[in-house]
Amino acid sequence: MLDEKTIEELHSYYDRLPGGICLVKADDSEEILLANAELLNYYQCANWQEFKELTRGTYRGMVEASDYIPLKDIVRVKGQPEANYAYFQFPYRTREGHFNKGNALLIRTTQKGLGDIWSINVMKSKYSRAPGETENITGLLGGTAFYKRVNEHIQMEKIDGIGGLYCSVYFNLTNFKLYNSNYGIEQGDELLRKVADVLRAHFPYSIIAHLNADNFALVAPRDGVIEQVEAVCREVDEMIDNFSITLKAGVFFRDPDNPSEYTANSAFDMAKIACDSIKGDASRSWATYTETMGKNLAARAYVLENFDRALRNGYIKIFYQPVVRTLTGKLCGMEALARWEDPERGRLTPDMFVPVLEDAKLIYKLDSYVVEQVGKRLHTMEDSGMPVLPISVNLSSADFDQVDPLDVVERVVRKYRLPRSYIRIEITESALVKDGKKLQREIDRFRKAGYQCWMDDFGSGYSSFNVLQNFHFDELKIDMAFLRNFNDQSRKIIKSIVLMAKSLGVHTLAEGAETQEQVDFLRSVGCEKIQGYFYGRPMKYDDLRVHCRDKNLREETRQEEFAYDKLGLINVLTGAPVALCAVNDKSMRILYENDAYKKVLEDVSVSDLR
Structure with a gap:
């Protein structure tokens, strides 16, 4: 924070210069240290306080969210890295809501009392003309x-x-x-x-x-x-x-x-x-x-203005949704999901803030926060002696542009001394289409490091089956839309997905199961896991424990997970359906008429199924 005397001295110099000038910290915060009078005028702000509220005090807030690029990346891509300068354009919105675009010269420098800073010198558009003149590229009005x-x-x-x-x-x-x-x-x-x-x-x-x-x-x-x-x-x-x-x-x-x-x-x-x-x-x-668009824009602005505060103050809560294994009816995992409980606006659902954060390239902060909280939860489960179940976390394709997600997860695993098998990585199918080659490399890195990678929302896109040719996943999460429209056609599609996955050695999980009929069908075609309201909505961890106790959802052991993962890849449609029951207090046995199970069970001891 600059003292008043330093600010006054800086303004006495920069306010006399032509054009808008902004000084920004040359670190990841990109905090605005100073904006001269002309720049305030560009943004239709009467004073520094209005400008700070509009931009949230950072360069990111000066720019239209969808066009934000970190200043260090602007120099790397558009400028002269060895000279630390670049010419660039950036769109912005004024305090009165008007959209404009600025042409700027970006320079990295060091100033006494300020340290390393970026100087952004905003200039008038090179295509500006006096009223009545045409724009020189197209011949149209400027x-x-x-x-x-x-x-x-x-x-x-x-x-x-x-x-x-x-x-x-x-x-x-x-x-x-x-x-x-x-x-x-x-x-x-x-x-x-x-x-x-x-x-x-x-x-x-x-x-x-x-x-x-x-x-x-x-x-x-x-x-x-x-x-x-x-x-x-x-x-x-x-x-x-x-x-x-x-x-x-x-x-x-x-x-x-x-x-x-x-x-x-x-x-x-x-x-x-x-x-x-x-x-x-x-x-x-x-x-x-439509007026709704205006409301959505206001909601978007609220999310961007308050997201950092929500993280700091713990308004972002981690909810967990149970995942149940069809063979046993046991709890075999959880998915971690973010919920925003805002003191002013109540609960903000993910569709209200996740797309906004993705567009603004801020989603990496949310996903990193979720991974940290999941690591802490797993560590607490281990220390307290409770059964530890793997937890899946969602990563956005935008994460890979801002941070190294593998490094984020690895730091959490080292911090809490966790086995890598405790955390599962989910990536949506739609993300794979945007930057396939890059994500292919990143998924391979995760798997080589020892993490399971799951494809989320499988079947939601137009290239689902083509994606499987290029990407190696451990599990497919079948999109809930197939169960939402539960008919003969969706049954055939789900059945074909399960059979295809088994032939590729890939596990399957169906999302969105709400009825006994759907659960029975998924079990009959060999889908290994189910996640949906039938077994439980997303809820806070303590509430989930109570819910599972009331529903008699017992946790499977690590040995059971190993055994049933092997069994799950068998095509049950080639023989009679599987039934599972408790024979006595000491063991569980599978009653089967499918020779394929016998072969697998030869390598699985009774103790593995306890």
Whole structure:
């Protein structure tokens, strides 16, 4: 924390310089030490306190969450590492909610009294023009001239009493950086010119702008606008012919009865929010703004502003859901799941905060926290002499971009002196499609280190069976959607997955079982484990112990786990169904008519099944 005298001296210097200037700690915290008066003006903040509240006092908070890259990585990727500087662009949102983009020079330096810092010098856009001038790449209006024209248009509507006849449309070329990387800057500029031509052709009488590198905007008559927007997106996508680089659109319809409620800037902010809502949805090219989107944005902001506080204060709780082995009806493991119990908003469900943290590249903090808490729980179970059951933890694909998850888990294992077999690693199927080669290497590292790796939500994607050709998993967690729609077709699919997994030497677990009928079916086809409300919802550990005692769910031993894992890979459909019963107090025996079990049991002693 800087003292007041140092802050005053820094402001006396930096406030006189042109452009916005920000000083940031050159460590992982990226704490903002100083923002000059011009930068506060850029963010529409009246003072330092407002700016600190808006950004949460870090560089991460200065940038649109989906575009955040750590400053050290910006230099590594875009700059001169040996010189510690780089030119880059970053999108940001002002205190009044407007979206802007800044061009900046990033420099790493050392200052007396401050230590190692980043100096971010924000400059005006190189494409800015005086009002009325066109933008020099596409020939379209630039942002300043565009918003001036649109505000004049809104005022004329108000005077003429014909408000609401026009709407705001915002376009974004998703992954345009990838296009530039693949084809070069010149080809990227040529693409922007072609997009501008397509917009002119479909909206010949509209006010159109190229706002910045990958964003366009226009005001168009509301009648038939959706059909025109669809046609533009389709034509541009066909022209690019790359499914990962597409044109998305957001449309905002102003209230005809109150047309002047929004300024040009705020109307296009709404259109941008609608556009951003479908960036990750390959099935949609456009969306219209709804109040729900605005609420979702507010909820997102709350999560980002309060997440670190929630971790510090213990608002993030670890819940455990039981996993039961079908052969025995015994408890054979648990899944650790995060729940946010907020003092202001009550319980936040995972779908309210996990996607936000993934987009903001903060999910590694949550997953690291869960691993730490699971390690502590396992250590407590061991020390107290309670039966120790393996616990599975979820890792996001985004974790591998921010930290080394194997190192995170290994540090916890060493800290609490745990066998690696106590922790199971779950990775969702959808994550494997995004960066398959990298995740393949990381999964192999985990398995070589002695951890079981499970594929979560198997069957939820379009390439489930193809994924198994390239990735080596110890267990498949069959997506709960198959049991949610429990019919003849889903039964056939589940049966085929179980048989395929056994042929590959991969274990199976079905999620989402809620009824006796579903449990009986899963047992009959040889699915080894079940997780679902039939056996228990996610709950706090102490509540889980009481629940399992009341339901007579006994924990299986490590010896039983070893034996039943062997038995679980047998195809039970080639013989009669298996039944299991307690013969006496000293042992358990399997009653079977399947020769395959006999062969396995020759190597499994009675004591292994106790």
